[in-house]
Amino acid sequence: LAKTTQPISMDSYEGQEVNITCSHNNIATNDYITWYQQFPSQGPRFIIQGYKTKVTNEVASLFIPADRKSSTLSLPRVSLSDTAVYYCLVGDMGSGNTGKLIFGQGTTLQVKP
């Protein structure tokens, strides 16, 4: 399983765009990149998943360069409710694999008014 490295913490203000970058230098060919959000005393919530280039959904965008050794989660116009821990995970999600995910330390995002 590829190891990931993220900033431990980030601060932002309401209405700003937040970009959290994750490094995964040892990503394997079959690995997908997945981001989760976790609030205190709750289970992680799936945000977005991608394999290459750019993925966008209603809450975030995920940018993955051609070499796939890093990825950036972009949260547009954050609000106070986006204060949470964000985890970047890398793993082979194929049916022949267990899909096991190993969590790193995550990035604690603090959004200020």
Add this chain to the structure above:
Amino acid sequence: GAVVSQHPSRVICKSGTSVKIECRSLDFQATTMFWYRQFPKQSLMLMATSNEGSKATYEQGVEKDKFLINHASLTLSTLTVTSAHPEDSSFYICSARDLRTVAYEQYFGPGTRLTVT
């Protein structure tokens, strides 16, 4: 996204007793579920992979006789903490793979807070 539930949401038990936590996939079948524990201010630690119809696979350092896992159906996995002690107090979270999605996305339950007194 898919929904995963856990029961109970919190439980308090006395030292030496056993506690069972249920994890259910509500709108999809899950041949594989995972169990994690999380201590305050720390990340999630994978404990074991629960496979429907077969034995669970435990991560290194996790006592399989203490944390009994049963995955008897495609929508239910249970974690039993046997002879619980105060150091087992933690937040236990399960997840399940949704094989209907392109990349077999994994969804997490809301967690169970276990306090052993």
